Amino acid sequence: MPNPFKPTAGMTPPVLVGRADDIEDFSYALDDGVGAPGRLMYLTGARGVGKTVMLNALGDVARHRDWLVIDETAESGFLGRLINALHEGSKSRLSSVTMPTASVSGLGLPVGVSLNLGAAQFSREERALDFRRAMSERLDALSRKHRGILITLDEVQASGISEMRALATAVQHLIREHRDVAFIFAGLPSMVEDVINDDVLTFLRRAERKHLGDVSLDDVKRAFATTIEDNGRHASDSVLSMLAQATNGYPFMIQLVGYWAWRASQTGPYADDETITEEAAARGIAQAKIKLGDMVHGPAVDxxxxxxxxxxxxxxxxxxxxxxxxxxxxxxxxxxxxxxxxxxxxxxxxxxxxxxxxxxxxxxxxxxxxxxxxxxxxxxxxxxxx
Ligand SMILES: Nc1ncnc2c1ncn2[C@@H]1O[C@H](COP(=O)(O)OP(=O)(O)O)[C@@H](O)[C@H]1O
Ligand SMILES: [Mg+2]
The missing domain is CATH 1.10.10.10 (Winged helix-like DNA-binding domain superfamily/Winged helix DNA-binding domain)
Structure with missing residues (x-):
């Protein structure tokens, strides 16, 4: 049996522990119709708490309703990539996507010369307009089938603020025009806060904020039991408790502990045909702690x-x-x-x-x-x- 646990950033876990209410809220917002507050949302929380995985899960909720879902990361140039994605599969693909760099190079400026504020302002409005137009065109085509568009933007950070402003302007217009849209942003708490506190982005303060945190140990234990049994192995109640305790309810640790305990029960001194023994669990937990250091503590402290x-x-x-x-x-x-x-x-x-x-x-x-x-x-x- 392949190892069912997924200790990799952004990978959907076998059981998404403790997030049922958040998913339910979003389902409600989609069914509630245009203008429902939960259609504009931001997710925050520490590294490894499950922001990216939640974006995927909420995307699935929308896809289930036949919505068009576009997932992007807020790295430089995301607005252009969103515009491209909106044009994808529609006839107007080669229509007027005015890239800001084109209008800049048209001015004959050498590379590296900083633009005056007027030009920067202009390109931002231009891009916002391009994005709005692309959204509207796609929505017109979709709405005949009563489908909306969800855009998820991961890893929001202060460095992308000028593009965020352009996006925000467009989003505000689309909401005012009662279009069938939803936007979800995700990022580390301080990053998102910097963006939210930007004067131009004040409307984002009205967005629903989900601060993702620890999940309950009971839920973790149940998830371990289901995942282990469903995949053909067995663990006693006390081993399940031991595994759950070791996670402290921290989502990334659920996958790490599960993965390494499973692995210790398959190979090495504590391998067993079907059972995750206490020894295998202890070994797995020790491994998981080391990996947590490399994957979470290191980057967080750095x-x-x-x-x-x-x-x-x-x-x-x-x-x-x-x-x-x-x-x-x-x-x-x-x-x-x-x-x-x-x-x-x-x-x-x-x-x-x-x-x-x-x-x-x-x-x-x-x-x-x-x-x-x-x-x-x-x-x-x-x-x-x-
Ligand atoms: N609710 C959850 N239940 C179980 N595992 C989870 C949950 N949320 C996240 N994970 C796992 O934790 C790890 C980190 O998730 P990720 O979404 O990349 O975190 P973030 O984006 O907040 O840094 C992944 O291995 C993922 O499978
Ligand atoms: Mg992430």
Whole structure:
């Protein structure tokens, strides 16, 4: 039997744990008709919490209703790619897609010369208009069959803000025109917040916000039981509990623990014809923790400022919740300064306030990771500072 667990970013898991309500909300919004609030949504949450997988699941909800679904990542040029995707399969493919670069090179500017604001403004409006036109044309064709268009945009970040503005202008118009559309954006909490707080994008503040978090351990345990039994293996109730506990309800860890425990039951010293033994489970959990470090903790910690990283390293000295006053002392900073980083880390879902004046790690096993890799992060910083 192939391993049913999918510990890969963006891969749909065998059981999507704990998201039934969110999916139900979106189904309702689609059936509720034009203008339903849930048709404009943004998903946030830490790395590995399941944003991309949710976009896929919500896309499936729309596809089930025969909607046209276009998935894009908010990397530079996404608006042009969306326009192309809208033209795909329709006769007007080669119609007037005015690429902004074309109008710029028409001005005879050498490459690399920065445009004045007027020209930049112009190209943004131009692109917004192109996108609107492409949406309208496609919607006209679809609406004869009563179908709408869902656009999902993953990895929203501050660097793509000018294209986001163009998209937002168009979306606002389409909503005002009562078109059958839905938009879902996804990104890390701080990234999405930067975009939402942009003056031009104020209307996005009215979008429904889903902050994805941990899922319940009962649900995790049930998902393990179903996935393991459905795929021809067996695990006792106590092994299932052990596996569920080890995930801390963190979605990426569900797949990692499942994958490595399954694998330990197939090959190596704890292989068994049909059962995931306690030993295999323990081995799998140990492997899963290592992989979590490589796949989640590493990138998460690397993406932080040096000071935020120091804050985490200072926390890792404690075996449990850390006093914020004590952390400030360890950092040799005043409380106000340390508080800036505390707030930032809380926003990113990396730590949380466990009680008044105390913080603790939210990403599971981050403390262990930092203790093992702390020296490395510290050293890298010293080298950079030379
Ligand atoms: N609700 C869930 N239940 C079980 N596994 C999940 C769930 N959400 C995500 N996963 C798994 O977690 C991993 C990360 O999901 P992904 O959508 O890439 O996270 P993000 O986009 O938030 O970084 C994938 O292996 C995916 O299969
Ligand atoms: Mg993702």
């Amino acid at each position: 993406g932080l400022s040096a000071m935020a990283r120091d804050y985490l390293l200072a926390m890792a000295q404690d075996d449990g919740p850390s006093s914020t006053g004590e952390i400030a002392k360890r950092l040799e900073r005043d409380a106000t300064y340390a508080n800036v980083y505390r707030t930032q880390l809380i926003k990113e879902d990396i730590i949380y306030q466990s009680s008044y004046g105390y913080v603790d790690f939210k990403l599971p096993y981050l403390r262990d990771y930092l203790r093992e890799h702390g020296a490395y992060h510290q050293m890298r910083r010293t080298i950079k500072g030379l």
